[in-house]
Amino acid sequence: PQAIYLKDYTPPAFLIETVDLDVAIETGHATVTAALACHRNPAAADPSAALVLTGEELKLETIRLDGRLLGQGEYALCDDRLLIHAELPESFTLTTVSTINPDGNTQLSGLYRSKDGYFTQCEAEGFRRITWFLDRPDVMAKYTVTIHADKAQFPVLLGNGNPVGAGDEEGGRHWAKWEDPFRKPSYLFAMVAAKLDMLEDWFVTKSGRKVRCAVYVEPGKLDQCGHAMAALKKSMKWDEDVFGLEMDLDHYMIVAVGDFNMGAMENKGLNIFNTKYVLARPDTATDIDFQNIDRVVAHEYFHNWTGNRVTCRDWFQLSLKEGLTVFRDQQFGMDMHSAGVTRIQEVRTLRTAQFPEDAGPMAHPIRPASYAEINNFYSATVYEKGAEVIRMIHTLIGKDAFRKGMDLYFARHDGQAVTCEDFVAAMQDASGLDLTQFKRWYNQAGTPKLVVRGAYDAATKRFTLDVEQLYPATAYEKRLEAEGKPVARGAYHLPLVLGLLDADGRELPLRLAGETSAAGTQRVLSVTEDRQSFVFEDIAAAPVPSLLRGFSAPVVLDYPYTAAELTHLMAHDSDAFCRWEAGQRLATDILTAGIAAYQAGDGDSLAWIPTTYADAIRALLGSAFAPGGDPALVAEALALPSEVVLIEATDGTVDPDAIHAARLALRRHLARELKGPLAAAYHELKVDAPYSPEAQQAGARALRNACLGYLAEIDDAESRALVMTQFDTADNMTDTMAALAAIAQFELAERDDALARFLDKWKDEALVVDKWLMVQSTARAADTGQRVRALLQHPAFDIKNPNKVYALIRAFCAANPKHFHAADGSGYAFAADAILQLDAMNPQVASRIARAFDRWRKFDTHRQSLARVQLARIQSQNGLSRDVAEVVGKALD
Numbered sequence: 001p002q003a004i005y006l007k008d009y010t011p012p013a014f015l016i017e018t019v020d021l022d023v024a025i026e027t028g029h030a031t032v033t034a035a036l037a038c039h040r041n042p043a044a045a046d047p048s049a050a051l052v053l054t055g056e057e058l059k060l061e062t063i064r065l066d067g068r069l070l071g072q073g074e075y076a077l078c079d080d081r082l083l084i085h086a087e088l089p090e091s092f093t094l095t096t097v098s099t100i101n102p103d104g105n106t107q108l109s110g111l112y113r114s115k116d117g118y119f120t121q122c123e124a125e126g127f128r129r130i131t132w133f134l135d136r137p138d139v140m141a142k143y144t145v146t147i148h149a150d151k152a153q154f155p156v157l158l159g160n161g162n163p164v165g166a167g168d169e170e171g172g173r174h175w176a177k178w179e180d181p182f183r184k185p186s187y188l189f190a191m192v193a194a195k196l197d198m199l200e201d202w203f204v205t206k207s208g209r210k211v212r213c214a215v216y217v218e219p220g221k222l223d224q225c226g227h228a229m230a231a232l233k234k235s236m237k238w239d240e241d242v243f244g245l246e247m248d249l250d251h252y253m254i255v256a257v258g259d260f261n262m263g264a265m266e267n268k269g270l271n272i273f274n275t276k277y278v279l280a281r282p283d284t285a286t287d288i289d290f291q292n293i294d295r296v297v298a299h300e301y302f303h304n305w306t307g308n309r310v311t312c313r314d315w316f317q318l319s320l321k322e323g324l325t326v327f328r329d330q331q332f333g334m335d336m337h338s339a340g341v342t343r344i345q346e347v348r349t350l351r352t353a354q355f356p357e358d359a360g361p362m363a364h365p366i367r368p369a370s371y372a373e374i375n376n377f378y379s380a381t382v383y384e385k386g387a388e389v390i391r392m393i394h395t396l397i398g399k400d401a402f403r404k405g406m407d408l409y410f411a412r413h414d415g416q417a418v419t420c421e422d423f424v425a426a427m428q429d430a431s432g433l434d435l436t437q438f439k440r441w442y443n444q445a446g447t448p449k450l451v452v453r454g455a456y457d458a459a460t461k462r463f464t465l466d467v468e469q470l471y472p473a474t475a476y477e478k479r480l481e482a483e484g485k486p487v488a489r490g491a492y493h494l495p496l497v498l499g500l501l502d503a504d505g506r507e508l509p510l511r512l513a514g515e516t517s518a519a520g521t522q523r524v525l526s527v528t529e530d531r532q533s534f535v536f537e538d539i540a541a542a543p544v545p546s547l548l549r550g551f552s553a554p555v556v557l558d559y560p561y562t563a564a565e566l567t568h569l570m571a572h573d574s575d576a577f578c579r580w581e582a583g584q585r586l587a588t589d590i591l592t593a594g595i596a597a598y599q600a601g602d603g604d605s606l607a608w609i610p611t612t613y614a615d616a617i618r619a620l621l622g623s624a625f626a627p628g629g630d631p632a633l634v635a636e637a638l639a640l641p642s643e644v645v646l647i648e649a650t651d652g653t654v655d656p657d658a659i660h661a662a663r664l665a666l667r668r669h670l671a672r673e674l675k676g677p678l679a680a681a682y683h684e685l686k687v688d689a690p691y692s693p694e695a696q697q698a699g700a701r702a703l704r705n706a707c708l709g710y711l712a713e714i715d716d717a718e719s720r721a722l723v724m725t726q727f728d729t730a731d732n733m734t735d736t737m738a739a740l741a742a743i744a745q746f747e748l749a750e751r752d753d754a755l756a757r758f759l760d761k762w763k764d765e766a767l768v769v770d771k772w773l774m775v776q777s778t779a780r781a782a783d784t785g786q787r788v789r790a791l792l793q794h795p796a797f798d799i800k801n802p803n804k805v806y807a808l809i810r811a812f813c814a815a816n817p818k819h820f821h822a823a824d825g826s827g828y829a830f831a832a833d834a835i836l837q838l839d840a841m842n843p844q845v846a847s848r849i850a851r852a853f854d855r856w857r858k859f860d861t862h863r864q865s866l867a868r869v870q871l872a873r874i875q876s877q878n879g880l881s882r883d884v885a886e887v888v889g890k891a892l893d
């Protein structure tokens with residue numbers, strides 16, 4: 001597919017002042033009339049450029065210029081473009097009438113049918129599937145929309161902004177008109193015509209305006225939207241308190257739909273959400289689901305300022321709104337739940353999804369210089385690493401300067417479509433810190449490695465840290481180089497937050513060479529050079545450095561910690577992330593030895609497990625019950641690095657079987673060694689209060705279920721009985737799923753019985769059925785591959801529904817490496833079959849599955865040849881979408 005380049009950006013030749021849409025939904029089709037008030041853009045490069053509108057899968061009926069019907073010859077249709085040949089005045093109204101087919105729209109982009117009615121998704125380029133338009137974010141207009149539909153079938157008609165009229169029409173139909181007072185890019189347009197129930201509430205803003213908040217859901221599900229509503233009101237309050245940002249509309253609506261490609265969408269005043277991020281009841285949703293709802297509701301709400309009021313000039317700038325908004329929802333999460341746990345979970349996400357992306361064929365900086373299909377760049381890099389980049393600015397300039405920078409950004413750019421440079425300039429001007437070098441984070445791909453070495457000199461009482469950055473070129477730079485568009489690379493500017501611990505675990509006062517007195521026990525070092533040294537004075541004895549606190553930069557840290565030092569940090573570090581990280585590092589070192597042992601045929605001897613390891617974990621478990629202990633943090637620490645993380649941590653060829661075997665053996669070893677304390681903790685942590693998803697209860701459940709997971713590894717009658725009892729008696733979905741996930745590993749009759757009972761109970765709750773699918777697709781049981789294939793035919797599965805596809809197919813391919821990378825190639829063939837089938841109906845979903853092949857070159861030559869066959873088979877498919885073609889093409893490059 002053809003790549004497009006950031007450097008080719010030019011301003012649009014025309015601008016659109018107002019858009020007046022009329023959408024009549026009939027059986028089998030919809031008629032869209034669009035009146036666009038246009039004028040030439042004074043900033044256009046070519047003042048005589050032609051007007052070219054974009055449209056996709058539209059049937060053009062008529063076109064008028066200031067009311068005059070245009071004849072043949074006065075316009076031309078070519079591919080997805082509508083070219084106006086007629087002479088154009090400085091400003092004019094262009095009115096098109098087109099027919100579209102929302103019922104046949106399986107891509108779920110544009111206007112489409114779902115069970116309860118019609119919904120839209122316009123980001124990134126879906127508006128062109130509704131009408132002819134200048135479908136690019138730097139064209140901002142005021143919109144009105146009039147919707148007509150059958151009244152009995154689709155009683156709820158919604159648009160952005162305020163309702164300004166409604167009425168009945170003949171034939172049992174009705175209409176409603178909505179007007180959005182704010183200028184916006186087309187990707188933020190939304191409309192809904194459906195049968196839905198509504199929960200209503202009110203929020204009074206800090207300046208005293210009353211905002212109507214409404215959550216619309218499938219009829220009968222009102223008892224599942226209270227949490228989303230509460231999350232919305234908390235978000236509104238938080239954004240006022242922390243950033244001074246107030247809701248600007250009288251209506252804020254959230255509509256939940258079961259068929260949705262991603263999580264949710266921030267359309268102005270009319271968010272459309274995947275049901276997964278709205279619906280929740282204690283018996284249907286887990287603690288994590290409740291937390292995710294908080295975060296996604298907050299994220300979409302925060303976009304109202306970071307994304308909607310100030311938007312992106314072009315799609316290369318996507319991280320301008322996404323990185324910043326993820327950062328904001330992360331801060332919200334840290335304030336609402338446990339800050340440490342939240343940060344740890346984010347780092348885990350980054351390592352599971354973003355580090356592999358940076359190391360694979362789809363590597364790109366948070367602001368890519370080129371892409372073929374923009375939908376492929378709603379990536380972990382743009383979102384999660386984008387948020388890390390914002391966080392680094394926050395760390396480098398501090399919270400107060402950051403807030404000033406935000407204020408300046410809005411003062412300068414409210415109502416505009418801007419670039420990442422504009423954001424960084426506001427931060428630089430507000431803080432006075434030169435961010436020129438920092439901007440490399442926007443242009444360079446790859447995860448830098450920070451090689452740090454410490455040296456203590458007893459004679460001078462100095463501790464010296466030598467820091468070196470490594471940032472070799474990635475697939476991204478290599479490709480641009482080959483295309484003759486090389487990217488300059490250089491050292492990053494990053495904050496290295498650290499402390500030093502003495503032998504008793506106390507934090508040492510820190511005085512850097514050249515300073516007259518010590519300032520605190522934690523410092524933010526500004527790393528800017530390829531190699532740099534930092535000297536700490538007055539250090540009485542060799543310290544243990546606590547490095548990269550709070551994960552202060554998205555890098556791989558290379559420091560030669562000994563097992564004793566790691567255990568010391570696990571026990572004493574004041575930084576929750578560093579305590580967790582020390583445990584992960586210790587486990588990774590042990591597992592690396594275990595993997596080698598399994599490859600050498602000696603894994604089962606367990607000689608690779610240090611005798612002291614179980615003691616360290618015993619102490620860790622005990623710390624949850626000590627004064628000030630935090631069960632939620634201990635639960636995080638008890639989780640060994642996942643197989644996916646271990647794959648990334650492997651230097652050289654990955655052996656997924658050895659990784660699986662070593663990790664499982666270590667879990668079983670801990671379960672046997674710590675059976676008593678695990679069982680005691682399990683009983684002690686039982687929550688007696690009525691269910692609430694708040695952090696303290698959720699933390700207790702998390703640790704209790706982590707203990708259950710370990711105990712289940714013992715796999716004897718006693719542990720199986722414990723798991724079955726929890727499954728049978730749990731009164732909330734968190735505990736039910738924890739038990740079911742353990743049961744799904746058993747290859748016993750109990751498993752099939754439990755799965756059948758679960759499905760029978762929940763077959764009418766689509767989101768719970770997704771859990772049922774996923775617990776099977778991620779199981780380690782030997783027959784998982786066959787079972788997943790069989791489930792494709794199960795009535796509970798539906799390939800047209802993205803949530804079902806993600807639960808069964810994507811989870812298998814992305815979160816079950818042992819089976820996806822099966823040595824017989826069955827996992828690869830399964831994925832390729834699914835990708836080809838999906839591509840014909842929903843390229844965005846197909847392309848996400850295709851990303852499972854990203855790391856195929858890290859495996860042995862046998863697996864590589866099996867993967868290559870499947871990738872080539874996909875690539876040779878006729879009519880392959882641009883989405884999948886880009887992913888597969890880059891994988892094979």
Ligand code: B3K
Nearest residue numbers: 123124264265266375378
């Ligand atoms: N902005 C949307 C994502 C749109 C994805 C288009 N393929 C959700 C979000 O980030 O809030």
Ligand code: ZN
Nearest residue numbers: 299303322325
């Ligand atoms: Zn977003």
